[in-house]
Amino acid sequence: VQKRSEETKGKIIHAAATCFSKNGYDATGVSEICATAGVSKGAFYHHFESKQAVFLCLLEGWLAELERDLLALYQQDTPLPEILSRMTGSFQVIFDTAGDQLPMFLEFWIQAWRDPVVWSAAIKPYRRYQEIFAEMFKVGISEGSIKEDIDSKLAARTLVALAVGLLLEGLMDPDKGDWGKASAESVRLLVDGLKKG
Amino acid sequence: VQKRSEETKGKIIHAAATCFSKNGYDATGVSEICATAGVSKGAFYHHFESKQAVFLCLLEGWLAELERDLLALYQQDTPLPEILSRMTGSFQVIFDTAGDQLPMFLEFWIQAWRDPVVWSAAIKPYRRYQEIFAEMFKVGISEGSIKEDIDSKLAARTLVALAVGLLLEGLMDPDKGDWGKASAESVRLLVDGLKKG
């Protein structure tokens, strides 16, 4: 079977995520990944063309998961403020569970800025997130929970940017215990200003 | 004289900024910096202890400049919304003038996350920025331009995070012509929600 093969590939991907998170893309060597995964270089280059290929694989998985989560939120039949509240409520959870892989986010960003291949793989999903939120705000306006004079696209853009900014701040701040709560409050501060009444 | 020395050091710093911005810290070689600066490796290591030392030097200069600009804004005797409006108005200018060095910002952040030395050099000024903005908001509340029930610290934190997020977005977006304007609008969206009446 090729079950064994899939397993090896999984180990490599997992190891790569760990290494990239810990030391960054550039500073991580292929040998290091192999050692962490417990496989040989031959195995690595059998499954992936290059170091970048693993990185892209990682990126795609991350983006797909993010979009899935987002769409799950969107399709619920709930008022927008409630949705955002839930979302922010899950910030701390995100941090606690996937906190180790969070530095990867920065790594993705920086590589995307430099490498056109990574860029095009990252920018499209990113735009889609903005569109999803814009759609949410539109619904919010039509359902009367958001002020009518708000530009839904601008609001979406702002919200996403704020989230990104808060994420970066969370990276720097060692006080991760409070990060989720504080971030939720920040988002609420923004959203409160958009709410009607 | 040691005028020559200062000149050489300046050339190195400038070259390093260029290279780091273009290729990132890790991918930039010392030889590359030297070649760009037009100096020898001997000269480089005469002025700096290591590659990291140049990086730190760059970071400190950047942070100092930022703080200077911020304090200049703060000390003006103007209503807060007007101050923020001016600030956002200068966003586009920043992008046009120092746009090439903006990737350095990300580089700073990522290195700060990894290296404790860089971190402690970056985190203090960052906290100071937050405090400056918090002070601004306090003044805004007392002068009656900001809602009384706003937590000034939270507002400051949110504003800075938003700025950081917008900056990152600007990096990704090739359409830099509109970035300044769009960012200004985002900030206004946030601030409008905080304004009284």
Place this chain on the structure above:
Amino acid sequence: VQKRSEETKGKIIHAAATCFSKNGYDATGVSEICATAGVSKGAFYHHFESKQAVFLCLLEGWLAELERDLLALYQQDTPLPEILSRMTGSFQVIFDTAGDQLPMFLEFWIQAWRDPVVWSAAIKPYRRYQEIFAEMFKVGISEGSIKEDIDSKLAARTLVALAVGLLLEGLMDPDKGDWGKASAESVRLLVDGLKKG
């Protein structure tokens, strides 16, 4: 097979011995070793962790061989003076065959003085040699060929020190033709003083 591997490793070790002997440990570059061995740097660092690792490998091999030879002498059932005589008789042979690698001995010593790792690798066997000789002298006393009032440990220590001193002298003296004979005479001079009657 891994026969090829063993061969490469052997070539590297041999080349390293040559280079260290000729130019010394510090002055020998890894590239030089590789060039002499006819292998690439990749191969070198595949087989050894560092330059020091090859050195230690060399040292261990040398010490092991020495101990083997010594024990072979010890286990013969012959009167002590005869044993020593044979040993000194082989001095010249040593010089002629392994003469080129003799400078390594000094290199070992100096590195052992400086580096604790090398030191602990060298000092134990060295002490063992002293013990072996001490044992020999004890046997010599009990068999009546050595004066009874001789301290066997002191005699062993003195003999080893003399051998070391003669080795160093041999390094300096370009007149290697006579070195073996002269050294044998020196040792006999010492031993004669210890013999009974």
Place this chain on the structure above:
Amino acid sequence: VQKRSEETKGKIIHAAATCFSKNGYDATGVSEICATAGVSKGAFYHHFESKQAVFLCLLEGWLAELERDLLALYQQDTPLPEILSRMTGSFQVIFDTAGDQLPMFLEFWIQAWRDPVVWSAAIKPYRRYQEIFAEMFKVGISEGSIKEDIDSKLAARTLVALAVGLLLEGLMDPDKGDWGKASAESVRLLVDGLKKG
């Protein structure tokens, strides 16, 4: 005046001795010597042509001192065994006072083996030491304290070699407290074998 000049030169020489002893000739950088001496490289290269020049200067000083001490012993009007006894008695003193510079001895030896310039500077004095001792033994024979059938040259050579060997052993042994005494005993063991009666 050039008193200042001499002072600087002295500082450099002293610093070089310290550095060479601590890290060895090859591993010691000129900058390191300068830093230790508290002078600039300009000063260094004003007084010495190269790193080797300082080394040679050091070597010559050392050899001259040694010869002076030896001749002082020789010219005393004392029986040989007494002279040797005194000499060995001063072993421990040597170790305690000049112990730090003792590694220089090894450094001298190894450099002498490699560099003809150093070699010729070192070999002549070394031979002279042997001759001095040979002369001593001759006197010892004629005064009746040494066996008549002893070859004075061989005895001298053996004695010097033993001293050298003991010196090297002292380098390796961390237990320097006992080294002087033990060495004295070793020399006595050899000399006792040469004494008449």
Place this chain on the structure above:
DNA sequence: ACGCACGGGACCACCCGTTATT
């Protein structure tokens, strides 16, 4: 007599990717 800035060249370690081998 001495100080500082500098030149250019090496060295060790390591890294990415490939080939021989199983």
Place this chain on the structure above:
DNA sequence: AATAACGGGTGGTCCCGTGCGT
């Protein structure tokens, strides 16, 4: 499918010595 050996090249650091200036 996976291993181990290998190739060649780069990277940061440091070093010896020079030359200008005082």
